[in-house]
Amino acid sequence: MLNTTVLEMTKVSKAFPGTLAVDNVDFSVEVGEIHALCGENGAGKSTLMKIIAGSYNDYTGHVYISGKEVDLHTPSKSKSFGIEMIYQELSLAYPLSIAENVLAGRMPMKSRKKNGKGLFIDKDKMVRETRRCLKMVGLDHLDPMLPIEDISQHEGQLVEIAKALGNNPCVLVMDEPTSALSREDVKRLFTIMRNLKNRGISIIYISHHLPEIFEVADRITVLRDGKKIATREKADITSEELVQMMIGHSVNEFYSHADHSINEIRLSVDNLTRNGFFHKVSFQARKGEVLGLGGLSGAGRSELARVLCGLDSRDSGTVQIDGKEVKIRNMGQALRKGIAYLTENRKTEGLALRLNLGENILAGIIPQLTRTGIYNSRRGFGILSKLVKELSIYPPDPLRIVNNLSGGNQQKVLLAKWMASEPKVLILDEPTRGVDIGAKMIIHQSIERLAQEGHTILLISSDLPELVALSNRILIMRQGHIIREMQKSECTEESVLLAANGEGV
Amino acid sequence: MRKLQIKDKQQLISTIDKNRIFILFGVIFLFMALFAPRFMNVFNLTTIMRTMSLNATVAIGFTLILVIGQLDLSIGTIITFAAVVGLGLKESVGFGLSVPLAVAAGGVVGLINGILVAKAKINSFIVTLGMMTVLQGTIYTITGGNSISLSTPDAFAISDWLAEMFFPLLTPRVLITIILVILASFGMRRTRIGRNFYMVGGNSQTAWLAGIDTDRYTIAAFVISGLTAAVGGILFAMESAAATLNMGNSSLMYVISATIIGGTSMAGGKGGVFKTFVAVLTLEVLYNGIILFGLGNEVKIFLAGVILAAVILYEAYTSYRREKVLGQRPELMKELERDREAAAASSS
Amino acid sequence: MTEQKTQHEHIVQPEMQLDARAVKLNIFSKFLHTLGIYGIAGLFVIFGIVLQVFGVINGFLSVQNMLNIVDAVALLGIVAVGMAFVTYSGHYADLSAPTTMALTGIVCVQMLRYGFLPAILISLAVGISVGLLNAVAIGKFKANPIIWTLAVSYVTLGVIRLVWVNKQIYPDVMASSQRASDLFDAIYRLRFFGKIALPVIILIILIIIYTLLMTRTQFGAQLKITGAARKAAKFSGINVERIIGAAFLVSAVSAAIGGLVVTSLSRVGAWYNGAGYDFRAVTAIVIGGMTLAGGRGSIIGVVGGVLIIGLMNNIMTLLGIGTFSQDMIRGAIFIIVVGVSAKSLRSLGRDDA
Amino acid sequence: MKKLVKLLFVGLMLLTAAGLVFAGGEAEEAASGAVEGNLEASLAIDVSVLTAADGQPLIKLGGQTRPVPERPADPSALPETDPLHWWDMEFAGWNSVKTNIPESPKDGAIGKRIVMIVHGDHPWTTACSNGAQKVADAYDIDLKIMSPNWDLAVQNQMIDQAINERPDMILLIPLDAKTAPQQARKINRAGVPLILFNTLPSAEAMDYAIAWTGPDDFGQFRILSRLWADALGKEGGVAYVQHAPGGSPYFARCFGPISELSEYAPEITVLDKQAPGFEADKTMQLVSDWLTRFGDELKGICAADDSAQALGIFEALSKAGREDVIVVAAGNSKVGMDLVKDGKLYAITYQTAEGDGALAVKTAADWFNGLEIEPVRYLPQHMITVEDVEDFYPPQW
Known part of the structure; x- marks a missing residue:
């Protein structure tokens, strides 16, 4: 392989009003390498890549392509140099x-x-x-x-x-391309990436998924707070070191393995069907239990969740809460019956981005804060400050516009919204997607605490370590059916993955 | 076999849906042809074409505006503005210069709209609403509240020439309109620039990332809207040999209705100039028939409202339905059918 | 548990974000941001006072003149504060307001034969039923608000003209008794303390009710979230269909009341009553700081917008500026005020794109 | 599927073509078969006995013409306050050169077909149509009325359609003075006799029409302004609430009085003139602002409309406690007459809506009957004041 540099950036900075998103970063990509870019949310990865893609016309520093200095001020300019970007959204x-x-x-x-x-x-x-x-x-x-x-x-x-x-393209930038893909598609994508690499095309790969990074990348660059921390060959670094570089200090464990006590049945679903989405789904969940829902994307897990909380209508089957049958037609009713649903689409379905933190957190409990027809948001202040503290939402300013928060904090706000409503059953759909490790830990701990307090949690996650670590039991869905139930003892990342792909025993 | 039939049925529905404006036109035209007195003759049909000319011309640019997902409320006043400029300057510089100036004036107004929308990032509803007020004031100020008429022989000659039928259904003004519609329709469908407008309206972020200068396309759409409104206005004024101070006012709501009925969506990225043209024709045939039946404007307004409401409801309802079944898995639907068949077999 | 907690606090780092306070703003948008629309209103008042001090105009700063301004915009205010709910819900405007006004007015005049109170009640019900049409189509089926209300206005206009055959009807002719006719006449003309007209009182009552409705009720709080992000609201358990429908109903209630006032003022029930109040109301609402994107602004702000329109007209007439030039100035000021406030919101990171 | 649609389209095209061939020839023959004795019977009909809804005679001919002064060389060179500045507008049609006017058939008006095209829907138009219908009924004329709803493109279309019907006469209210010439020319070239009415068109339009009939806006307002000036004591400041721009009333109802008073009562000063449109609340704000600005200087207001505008004016006046301002206005709507009866409006012009339509049809009948038609026929001029307002009840609209 020729060891020439196709793209080189020196002393590149990009300021947003009030902050330096990318701070004096040097970065280079060789011909025919897959270069992973790591960092927590807000570390400046996306901004750096957007500079390469020509999204900003006011960055400072120098960019060289094949040794020649260029200005990448518009997307078309970048394209003309053979730079292509695949966006997260x-x-x-x-x-x-x-x-x-x-x-x-x-x-x-x-x-x-x-x-x-x-x-x-x-x-x-x-x-x-x-x-x-x-x-x-x-x-x-x-x-x-x-x-x-x-x-x-x-x-x-x-x-x-x-x-x-x-x-x-000669340089291909991929910003979390796998977040919406099924396992097969990810496999295919990696094959494509390796083929491209063999043809001498350079790929810059951004992901939060460390196993993926170690699977495909040749070199890894870590960013933190807009600054470059290091660039290493894959062989020279371990997963733990990488995490340490990303978050700035070491963590001993990703997940704790709390053992949940098993109580009476809280949620009982019998033969629930939505034609064309999932058929004849039956299961039970107990008080204080974290019930995992595993499966590939498109297996019908989110669709099941949507029907449970009344966002979509069901065609047949029954749902019981605490032994009483409930008929839920919209999400408002679901909330009154004690079911809450944290959506996987934070930006479009989860948060009102233009409103502030407080308004978002209290959005689900407006009826509870209304007494004799008068709504007073101050009544929610206690809950609000408690949750902000509990989830370490930063900045702890209830008047801050949510759009201006980092992804991790946005996700915490979303979780806080549902914690505020004190649901009997909380359905979490990808609660940590696209979230940095710090926020992820806080969210995981909150989930455990909620379960300990007696809430029932339905956890939908494509993040296998997370699913395995947090769940007491895992139901595997495939193509609209529940095909397996796995007890905690038999759950490993591997077994779940195999089951989700319809393999294994 | 069964599957094929379902697919055909869906295809049939979607084809009908896509071409519904042609069907609507056909139905209304047939009805009028069969029942309206004095409808089917060259003279009356030419009259329809002549009346349609103004709004059809203006609707070209307006369709473009909706395609890029914006709104232009100032087209009505641009029509008047161009008419006033073109006829007002004729005395001093002659039609040879005043007509291009009038068209350019429309373009300049569109340019200002476009810059305010694209560069200053003000909502187009607000920009063009403000522009409507500003232009109305400008029109009154430059004319001193006086309509303009040209009662000179050369003005009459041009007016007669524009209105004269030289071929069944065609007058020069109608021909200009049709040529513009064909050019615009073809350009929108078959050229890269045309498709880029759809891209900007469909998702401006994507368009920008694909290297399309969205601001420039937005501005261009407003300029074209201004130009077509001006062309429509000046031709109309020349054929009338006069420019009144509110001659374009009724066009705004008409053109909005026609464009929507023609299947262009307010959300952007959808629709077409030719469909809008057919929608204008449809409304015109309907109105003409209503007059021929001796019915009043109240019927006309009522029917236009009902048709518009029906189209909007239909569209809203389809997308409401589509949302319900979005993401349905075909293999599960098949499974459902198998179950049903099995159930039917076991019961019988 | 406690150990872990301290660990979190470590992990939380000063993150990257736009710091609102560090954003550089030009003087005008800073001013607009801190004082809101009343800052501009204040500027107009100061401008008027300066003009008066230098003797360019006179009579500006008098109780009577200020009352005149309020009187003149009361009707616009009544319609605008109601339509503000539609804008607040993220649905631009209710273009059916003018025909709702006309319909309510003409039905009321027609029904005066059954007495004053029945006429008022029946006509208000008819007016509100137009709002119901909007509520269903836009709330439930997500029809585009601009064109749907436009279509509804066509249909309503068609109905009025079909039923009353293009005629206008007079309250004193239709009324069963002189008393009913006088009462109807008084809707516009009744004055309290000899100074304050009934429409102004109605407006004040509506402002109070609507402000409470928007800020102090479940409906208001949910409307704000619905307006800012319809999907997120739906996923928060808010019945968005009903909330949006209710916003259009509030608009219809206001338009219906406005219809009674305008009909009482012009003493005829006719299909053209209320024409132009759609765009005029939007102008006031938007000047008043409500963004078309929804979820931002307040009733008090809208009232400020209405007052600014009144002040602007007043000063321009006092200056002797002609009708035509007034139009140009009004349009330009409208674009500038809205443009600057949009820009300042953006640079504060309070509005996307 | 696409083929089916295409087929449908082609079918339509064919149908159209067939229709074109079928009806391609000339439209219907002109109707009127001359019946023996028709002329005598027509001449014997006396329409002067007809009355309008207000009890006034529907048609009052004679004595309405007034002396036409010599046209100055260049009227527009004169100042706006000079009455002769407005000569071209005020006396449009008096010196017209008639072009290509059809000969009267002189076979009587009975059984003729007339198409009347008005300007748009309004209660006034309804009354006007009623008046026209009364006269048409008297003559047994087949009258068809079309209304373009204030839309120029539609009015042009209706003119085309009317020509297509080949009536014996077209009566037209032009939407705008300035669009009238080409419209009149078109009808003229099609060989259909034309009478213009109500809206005073540009002088050129008169060349192509048999006559123009309608209210003498300038004349009425000259009389009104003298009455007003007398009431004002020929001094003090006045203001004008104007008609909407774009027609002769905009000028006649403002510059008529201004130019007249510049000679009759030069002491009267014009404080301001504005066109707030026909909305009571806008007019109210305007007048309130005037009262603030001019205070006691403002002694009189002349309005172009006696309903919405007048109501707005009186709301503003009563708020300011100004009973002394003398207000005059145009038109005799019910609202205006009520105001006169209450002693609020000092005087209004008598604008008979029914008479307007009736006079046009009567003039058409006269032409069919072979009578001599003067180029301009005015409606009766009259000022309604509190003394005779009762005679005009019930109102026409």
Whole structure:
């Protein structure tokens, strides 16, 4: 492998009003390497990558591509140097066709001359080219003219990747590309990445998932507080060291293994069905129990949760709480019956980003704070300050706009919202997705405490260590059915994963 | 076999849905052709075309505005503004210069709108609402409250020429409109620039990341909206040989209704110029028929409202339905069907 | 447990975020941010006083003149404070307000034959039922508010004109008794203490009720979250369909009351009563600091916006500026005020994009 | 599926084409078959016995014309306060050069077909149409009324449609003075006789019409202003609440009095003039502001509308306790007449809506009957004051 540097950044800084997001960072990428970028939320990874992708026109410092200094002030400029980025949140235009999304900004034109600039779009070529790109990510069965709004979310994520690959990049930036993907898709993605690497394409890979990083990366760079801490070869670093560098001090253990006492049955679900989403789901959960729901993305876990809390309607089956059958038609009723649901989409469904911390935390308990028709948010102040302290939400200012908080603190606010409502059954859907390790620990401890206090927790998580560590029992869902129940003793990351893939005993 | 049928049915529904404006047009046209007195003759149909010309021209730009997900409430006053500028300057510089100036004036207003929306990032509803007030004041000020008429032989000559039927259904003004519609429709569908407008409206973040200068496209859309409104206005004024101070006022609500009925969504990224054009024609045929039946404006307003409401409700209801089934797993639906069949078999 | 807790406090680090206080703002937006819309109103008053001191205008600073301003905008205020709920819920505007006003007015005049009180009650019910149409279509089915209310306004207008065949009807002709007619006439003309007109009293009552409704009730608190983020509100157990529907109902109630006032003022029930109050109300609401994105602003702010419009008209007429130029100035001030306040919100990190 | 849609479309096209061929020829024949004795029977009909809803005679001909002064060389060069500045507007049509006017068939008005195109829906228009219908019924004329709802494009379309129907006569209220010439020209070129009415069009439009009939806005306001000036003692400050811009009333109801009083009562000063539109609350704020600004200087207000505008004015006056301001206004709506009866409005002009429509149809009938038609026919001029207001009840609209 030629050891030449394709991308080099020296003394790069980027300031936001009031803060330095990237502070004097040196960073380089070799030809044909997979370079992982690690750091907690708010460490500056995404900002650094956005600089490379040309999202900012006011960064300082120098960027060299193949040894030549360049300005990356617009996305099109970056693209012209062969830099492509796959974003964490889907950046697709929903009403438009797959083809137009994949070929955004480089639609093939009809032209008499070869490579000449034509006026009209060459539709045949467009379809052909899109098929080629889709094939790379295994989506060749999709019609390129289908609008994005008609395909599923994880297909959307793959389209996003196809879009970036189709541009024949020389540097590919991937910002948490696996968060919405199933295990098979992740495997396929890693194969694609290795192929690209072999073709001499450099990949910058951002992930919170340490096993993934150790699986694919060649080198690892750690950022903290906007500063670069170190760049190491994969072989030279252990997982513990990496974590230490990321959070600045050592942690002894990720998860505690508390043992929950088993009490009477709180939630009993019998033959619950939503046509086309999940069929004949039955299970029971006890007081003080953390019941894990394992499975691949798209197995029907979130859909089950949505029906349990009344966001979607059910087609058949019954739900009982404390032995009494409940019929829940909307989330307000669910809350009154004692079921709360922490959604996996923090930014769109979880939080009102433009409102402040206090308003968000109290959003679910407005009826309780209303007495004789008068709502007084001050009544919630006690709960509010208790939760802010308990979850170490920073800054502890109830008037702070949630949009200006870091991802970890946003997630804590979301959890606080549901802790405030004191639910009998709390459904947590990916409670730590995209969250830094510090926040993750606090959230885990809160979950354990809630269980100890007698709440029933339904934990949906794709983070296997988390699922295994926190759950008393794990139900495995696959393609809309519960296929297995695993007791704590038989749960390991491996066994759960195998079960979720329909393998193992 | 069974699966195929379901697919065909869905396809049929989606095809009908996509082409509903053509069907609506067909139904209304047929009804009028069969029942409205004096509807089916060259003269009346040409009259419809002539009346449609103004709003169809204006609707081109407005469709573009909706496609990029914005709103332009100032088109009505831009029509008047262009008419006033074009006819007001004719005395001093002649049509050769005043007409381009009028069109340019519309473009400049659109440019200001666009810059305020794209660069100053003010909501387009607010910008264009303010612009509407500003322009109305400007129109009154530059005219001193006086409508403008051109009663010179050359002005009459141009007016007659614009209004004269040279081919069944076509007058030069109608032809200009149709050419603009075809150009815009083709451009929006078949060129990269056109598709980029859809991209900006569908998801401006994506568009920007794909290297599309969204600000420039937003500004361009407002400029085009200003230009088409101005072209519509000045042609209308030239054919009328006069510019009144509120000649464009009724166009705003008309064009909004027609564009929506034509299937362009307020959310952006969807719709098309040709469909809007057919929607304008549909409304025009409907209104013409209502007059021919001897019915009053109250019927016209009521029917327009009902059609608009029905279209909006239908659209809202479909997306409401779609949301309900979004993410359904086909294999589970198959399983359900198997179960049902099994149940049916066992019971019989 | 306690050990772990101390550990957390270690882990929590000063994180990266926008510090609102460090953001550089220009003087005007800082001013706007701290004083709100009343700052601008105050500027107008100061401007007026300065003009008066230098003798350019006279009579500006008098009780009567201030009362005149309030009187003149009372009707606009009644409509705007109601429609503010729609804007607050993130649904831009209720374009059906003008025809709701007309419908309420003409129905009331028609029903005066059954006495004053029945007429008022029936007509208010009819007006509110228009709001019900909006509530269902927009709350339940998520129809686009602008075009849906536009369609409703067409339908309502069509109904009025079909039923009353383009005629206008007079309260004193329709009324069963002189008393009913006089009472109807008094809706606009009754004055307390010989100075304060009934519409102003109605407006004040509405301001109090609506402010309480928006800030002190479950509905208000849930409306704020619904307006700021509809999905998040739904996932917080808020019945967003009902909340949004209720916002449109409040708007319809206000428009219906406004319809009675405007009809009493013009002494005719006709389909054109209330025309133009849709956009005028939006102007006042937006100047008053409510953003179209929803969830931000207050009723008091909207009242400030209404007062600014009144002050602006007053000063311009006192200065002898012609009707036409007034339009230009009004439009420009509207764009500038809203633009600057949007910019200051953005730079404070309080509004996305 | 796409094919099906395309098929549907092609089918429609074919249908259209067939329709074009089928109806492609000329539209219907002009109706009127001359019946023996029709003319005599028509001439014998006496419409002067008809009355309007207010009990006044529907048509009062004769004595309404007034002396037309010599046109100055360049009226626009004169100041706005000079009555002759407004010559072109005020006396539009008096010196028109009639072009291509059809000959009267002189076979009587009975059984003729007339299309009347008004400007838009309004209670006034309804009354006007009623008046026209009364006269049409008297002559057994088939009258069809179209209303474009204040939309110029629609009015143009209706003119096309009317021409297509080949009536014996078109009666037209132009939406705007300035759009009238081309509209009139179009009808004229189609060979359909035309009478314009109500809205005073540009002078050029008169060339293509048989006549114009309607209210003499300038004349009425000159009389009104003298009455007003007398009540004011020919001195003091006055202000004008104007009509909406874009038509002759905007000028006639403001500059008519201004130019008249510049000679008749030069001591009267114009303090301000504004066009707040026809809304009571806006007018109220305007007048309140005037009262603040001018105080006791303001002695009189002249309004272009006696309903909403007048109500706004009196709300403002009563709030300020100013009973002394003398207000005059145009039109005789019910609201305005009630105000006159209450002694609030000093005087209003008599603007008969029914008479307006009736006069147009009557003039058309006269033309069919072969009578001589003067180029301009005015409605009766009259000022309603508290003395005779009772005679005009019940109101026409």
